[in-house]
Amino acid sequence: MQKHDDLGKAGKGHRGHGPDHDIMVAQYCLLIAEDEVVAEMAWCASLLHSFDRMFGDQAEEMIILGMDFLYGKFDHDQRQIILKAVLDHSKPNATEDSDVTVVLKDADKLANVVSTVIARSGQFYNDIPVIELGFTNGMGCHPKSTYSAPRSCRDDIVSAMGWENDLKFGLRLSKSKELGKPKFDFLRGYFQQIEASFREVGLDQWPIPET
Numbered sequence: 001m002q003k004h005d006d007l008g009k010a011g012k013g014h015r016g017h018g019p020d021h022d023i024m025v026a027q028y029c030l031l032i033a034e035d036e037v038v039a040e041m042a043w044c045a046s047l048l049h050s051f052d053r054m055f056g057d058q059a060e061e062m063i064i065l066g067m068d069f070l071y072g073k074f075d076h077d078q079r080q081i082i083l084k085a086v087l088d089h090s091k092p093n094a095t096e097d098s099d100v101t102v103v104l105k106d107a108d109k110l111a112n113v114v115s116t117v118i119a120r121s122g123q124f125y126n127d128i129p130v131i132e133l134g135f136t137n138g139m140g141c142h143p144k145s146t147y148s149a150p151r152s153c154r155d156d157i158v159s160a161m162g163w164e165n166d167l168k169f170g171l172r173l174s175k176s177k178e179l180g181k182p183k184f185d186f187l188r189g190y191f192q193q194i195e196a197s198f199r200e201v202g203l204d205q206w207p208i209p210e211t
Contacts, residue, residue: 021111022047028107032175035099041078042103045085092168106176109163113183117160118190121153128152133206136198142209154191161187 026046033039074082085101088094089108097105122130131154132142141158142151150156163170164177164184171177198204 024111024114025104025107028110028179029103031179032106032110032173033099033103034173034175038099038103041074041082041100042085042107044074045082045089045100045104046107048082048086093170093172102172106171106173109160109169109171110176110180110183113160113163113180113187115183115186117157117187118153121156125150125153125156130154131194132209133203134208136195136206137204138195154194157187158191 023046026043029042029046030039033042081098081100085098085104088097088101089104093102093105128150129152132152135142135152135154141155145151145155145159147156147159150159161184164180171180195204
């Protein structure tokens with residue numbers, strides 16, 4: 001079992017998915033859910049949703065144990081909905097997602113685009129550049145950059161900004177979109193300031209890197 005401490009010893013920490021993140025996700029669930037029972041179920045799922053990072057292949061077993069310890073008030077069907085929401089929260093949006101899963105997915109994304117994402121990206125991707133020269137003038141991400149393996153901290157954050165409108169992974173609830181807009185606007189303004197600084201010193205026309 002890859003325990004939480006093992007991740008720390010490997011230099012990975014929890015990659016921003018500690019109790020502070022889980023609680024923020026839980027609180028966003030209360031803000032965006034339209035149904036009180038769904039809100040409560042999603043709130044509980046939020047406190048377990050980082051177990052996939054903490055326990056790897058044994059995540060499902062640990063989620064069930066967590067529900068046994070914390071959430072005795074839910075009936076069998078509700079517990080299954082909570083379990084599936086936790087297991088599916090990182091997957092693409094799907095029409096068969098339960099209301100609890102939709103709320104959890106949206107809340108998780110909202111918590112991942114608050115302004116602290118800027119510092120968090122640098123903290124956990126300290127072996128890649130903040131921004132690649134060649135991508136300093138409103139350019140998109142490097143073609144080899146992915147969400148799980150960004151080429152720069154900028155690419156890491158820009159990929160998350162795609163959640164604003166992306167059908168596959170984006171926000172779905174109207175309240176989520178309302179709360180997300182100022183966050184995405186802030187991040188856009190942040191990168192506009194960075195790009196202005198590179199223009200100021202003549203580095204905005206740097207050739208796009210080939211590798």
